Amino acid sequence: QKEVEQNSGPLSVPEGAIASLNCTYSDRGSQSFFWYRQYSGKSPELIMFIYSNGDKEDGRFTAQLNKASQYVSLLIRDSQPSDSATYLCAVEGESGYALNFGKGTSLLVTP
């Protein structure tokens, strides 16, 4: 059973702070890793993807991947109330293109 684990939260951070979201996965053969944001009642929206170990930055978002530890994280700098949403970690296995999703971490950015 391929598992993707996330802390359900809620994670509460003040506006302007850094939000750190974490995800672990069980399939050591996983190749690609994705972070999606989902607002209540809406479908997921792709934020970032990462394939290689290390950091990848895009605006206020930084994805970090450590394949040896089977760990991927998302940092959100200068958090805004509009960042309040559920963040889904998704992992693509080596055998195909289907994504395994974690249950998501609820983020609340307080003004």
Added chain:
Amino acid sequence: GAVVSQHPSRVICKSGTSVKIECRSLDFQATTMFWYRQFPKQSLMLMATSNEGSKATYEQGVEKDKFLINHASLTLSTLTVTSAHPEDSSFYICSARKSSYNEQFFGPGTRLTVL
């Protein structure tokens, strides 16, 4: 861009009827599309993988005779919920994989309510 549309966005039907949901990739060709279901406060659950021109691959526990999937072209996949029952009420979301990338782009979802 990578835009995926779904139709209808919301449907209410009586128990026993069939409901068809369309998923279209608007600005790219999608060799593979995926159908997910999401119950309230739960994560996305993959139902099936749909490849253009071939039979869909269903996840364990998903009844292929109840959830009919057709991927007739590179831009259109349909999910038909046959003989729907109240327990089928859920948020159904499709995604499309862009052929040159690994990212999946999601449609806006269809909220199905079976009375």
